[in-house]
Amino acid sequence: MSNLVNKLSFTMKTNLLLGCLLASLQGLAQPAPLPATPQRPVTDTYFGKTVVDNYRWLEDMNSDETKAWFKAQGDYTTATLDRIPGRDKLIQTFVDYDKRLAVRYGEIKRRGDTYFYRKTLPSEQAGKLYMRQGKTGPETLLFDPSTYEKGKTYMMTAFNPSSDGKKLIVGLQEGGAELSTIRTMDVPTKSGTPPAFRPESITAVFGGEVSWLPDNSGFLYTPNNSMDTKDPQGNLNTKGRLHKLGTAPATDPELFSIAKNPDFGIQPDQYPVMFYSDDQTQVYGYLGTVDRRATAWVAPASEVGKPTIAWKRLCTVTDSVNSFLKLGNRLFVQSVKGAPNGQILVTDANNPNVATATVLLPESKLNITRMASSKDFLFVILSDGINEKIRQFDSRTNQWADVPMPGTGTMGIEFYEAPRSNEVLVYSTSWNDPGTLYDYNPETRKLTTSTFHVPINYPGVADLVVEEVELPSHDGTMVPLSIVYKKGLKRDGSAACLMSGYGAYGISGTPYFSRRNLALLNMGVVLAETHPRGGSEKGQAWYKAGYKTTKPNTWKDFIASGEYLIKNGYTSAGKLIGMGTSAGGVLIGRAITERPDLFAAAISNVSCSNALRMENSPNGPINAAEFGTVKDSTECMALYEMDAFQHVKEGTNYPAVLCVGGMNDPRVIAWQPGKLAAALQAASTSGRPVLMQVNYDNGHFTEDKQVTFRNFANMFAFGLWQAGHPDFQPVGVAKK
The missing domain is CATH 2.130.10.120 (Prolyl oligopeptidase, N-terminal domain)
Incomplete structure (x- = not known):
């Protein structure tokens, strides 16, 4: 088909999609229409398989055209979501539930008789750092990130007191980027003495985690090469370094790296991390990867600071x-x-x-x-x-x-x-x-x-019912499913249901309490947490059964869970909302491309949606150990199979989809969900909306409560609008 025909066909389908979406919001103030997304086909051949990518140009996050596309998509989505009744009330419910907890403590660490901790009040968007003498002594405010730099929003990613309790390391992030700036301070010894940071700062430390030297004179750390989360070289060939307090970070010696340890087989995408044993008698060199099997070396703590550390192999992946x-x-x-x-x-x-x-x-x-x-x-x-x-x-x-x-x-x-x-x-x-x-x-x-x-004491908790069941998947394997709902549920398929899943890295969907979930439960929404293969619910074998070439089990288990919920009357296909986050983007993306009829709506949150191109993103190479690499013929075909973007088919009645991307996300770059949104907008003939929410004040996630409440309320309101929940329906307007 010629490019002209392609363009005309695309424009017609885009206009049809936008027309249907605008009609579904008739009677409300209309957002400016979305511009058509150009299709510029790029053809790749992977081991004899030809693959066409119409939206490769969106991967250039530094181009003005790409920036304008995300801005237009984000503005349109914000204008649409702002018009959904019930969204703002949901935000207020989050706020009201948050107020019920008078104070939240976290990361409590003791040094001698001094306790250091993060403390957050309901009126605060993020935690502050305090200390107190004894468990019940008067507290001293050590650091308030909201006052760190005027006009900017910072969060505290981590804090780490020295073993003698006299010094503190604080990690700071801006906009949810997770790449932190490290600052150090002396802990005040006199009441009323204001704490202050030392002059030096170290940038681009992921998560802000470091390991103090035994004598507390400095610390070990591994920085990224750049604070830019979009820098393709930002986390390649990183180096484990030593910082001595009072010295210039630019002179910090390199202790553990490819260059320093050429015989260790360290790969460019592996993080060479150093840390001490709890008793600080040994130091470990550890290769940070997504592979759960550790590769590590050990040496006496006294070796740190020598020109060359006498490392001894501790374990490798085969162990x-x-x-x-x-x-x-x-x-x-x-x-x-x-x-x-x-x-x-x-x-x-x-x-x-x-x-x-x-x-x-x-x-x-x-x-x-x-x-x-x-x-x-x-x-x-x-x-x-x-x-x-x-x-x-x-x-x-x-x-x-x-x-x-x-x-x-x-x-x-x-x-x-x-x-x-x-x-x-x-x-x-x-x-x-x-x-x-x-x-x-x-x-x-x-x-x-x-x-x-x-x-x-939260409202409605006593009325919650929990069911832990197992159901047969596509191959007969029994898959766990956790179902939570409010007492009195009518099993007639009339309830909206939010079904979530992950299924990657061996991370299990363990039970947790969520005030955001409680808000939905108290509105009669059924919540279902799936436990697909790819997690570790049933051990290492369960993990490996949803890994690389076996990855289809992950989304097929998710599909089977949805079928179970519908068959047993918890919900129906017109009421089922599927949600996947991060690596769970593979799960939700392939579930809706394989079974679009099963869902009313899908939420693809900061999602891995274009698996074939993940290695071309800054955080992609390190994740090849989990998903596979295009350099291997077998793994490449597995990546194609798990690629939701490549499985979008024209003329398909897709459910409503909300894709979410964080512009400061160091884990999943925003073009991953962005390309999926573009493909679905062009291909879907259901008339249901496909939106791309763009968060400029967020990364993969953030501690900022105001941003978090808005983000989740947007996602939930979108899903419940499409699932027909009465609290989220514009008066007299259909949902499609």
Whole structure:
């Protein structure tokens, strides 16, 4: 077909789509119409397979034309969403629920008798950094990110007090970018002394995480090469560095990198990260990738600062080590080698050998999800696929015991001051339980409600019903599904349902309590959390069954979950909203391209939507370990299969779709969901809207409550509008 015919056909379909959308909002003030998106076909051949990309030009995020396209799409979407009744009321509900929690504490860390913590009040958009002497002493404000720089919005990504409690590292981000600027300060020793940052600052540290030197004179860190989240070279060939307080960051020596360690086989897309053991007697060199199997080296802490560190290999991918930690003279290893549900091994920390390590906790029916330690105890969290339990191991007596946690759901464990104390913070949360924060003494196995626990009473929680079921997928495999709804639900298919899924990186959909979800539940919406293959709900085998060439199981499990909900009357196809975020973009994108008839609406949030081109984005190369690479013939075809953008077909009745992209997103660049939106706008003949929400004040996510509330209210309102929820319907106007 000639380019002229292509252009005319595209323009006609675009006008039809826009006409239908505008008709659905008749009677309201109309936003300016969207301009047509030009199609400029680029043809690629992958191992004999020809693939056409009509919107490659959108990948140039620095071009004025691309910027104008995103601006027009974002403005049109904002104008449309602003006209949905119920959206602003939903935002207000989020605010009202937030006010019910008088204060929120987080990341509580003790140094001696000084407690450092993040604290957020309902009136504040983000947390501030405080300290207090003793658990109940008067508190001192150390840092308020809202006052850091006039005219700009900053958040605190992380904070890390030195082991003596005299210094602090603070990570700052702007606009949800996650690439942080590191600042340091001296902790005031006198009441009323205003804290102030030291002169030096270090930019482009992902998440703001660093590791203090044992003598607190500096820290180890690995910066990106650029603060620009769109820089294709920003996170390639990064270097682990050493910073000494009071010195110029530009002179920080390189300790761990491709150039420094040419025999280690470090790849350009791997992050060479250094960190100390909890007792700071050893330093580890770790290659940060999305592969759950660790590649790491170990050396005595005294080696740091020498011209060359005498590294010794600790583990490689073939050892299938998910994590490790040092406790006393032993190194505890979480391994899945020959044990898909996981096992705990132990070896000599001073001369570690994973191959000859002893089995401390053998594999069982429960899946080992993570481990952590205090001064004398190892803690292991195990899961039955949905609900977790915690076991503790006394390193002095070699005895195992269960931590007596009340309730079911997701279990959390944190430490005030590992490895100097056995004082532990534990908590549990579930779909219908906001949770309780406990101080736990592993010596006596006693739980007491923590000073930092703030009681809360949300409306409607007592009326929530939770069902954990299993259903057959396309191949007969039984797949878990969590269903939450308000008591009294009529199983006649009349309820709107928000069904979410992820299914990647071995991350499981563990139970959690969400005030945003509660707002929907109290409006009669059914919530369903899917547990597709690609997570770790049923161990390593479950993860590998939704990985690279087996990735179709992920979206097929999601589809099967939707079919179950419809068949059993929880909802119907005209009421079902599917949602996938980040890597869950593969799940939602392929679900709607394979079964467009199953959904009323879909939310593709900061989504991986164009898998074949992910390696051409700044964060793409490191993710090849999870999804595959176009350089391998088998993996390339798997990438094509999981590419939602490439599976959009002209003349298809697609559901309503809201794509969301963050302009400061360092994980999924905005052209990934943007290209999917462009393709769907051109191809869909259903008359349902396809919108592209563009967040200029957000990245992959943000702590900023105002931005977060608006973002989620937009997504939920769009879905409920299309699902026919009465609170979100313009008067006398159809939803399509």
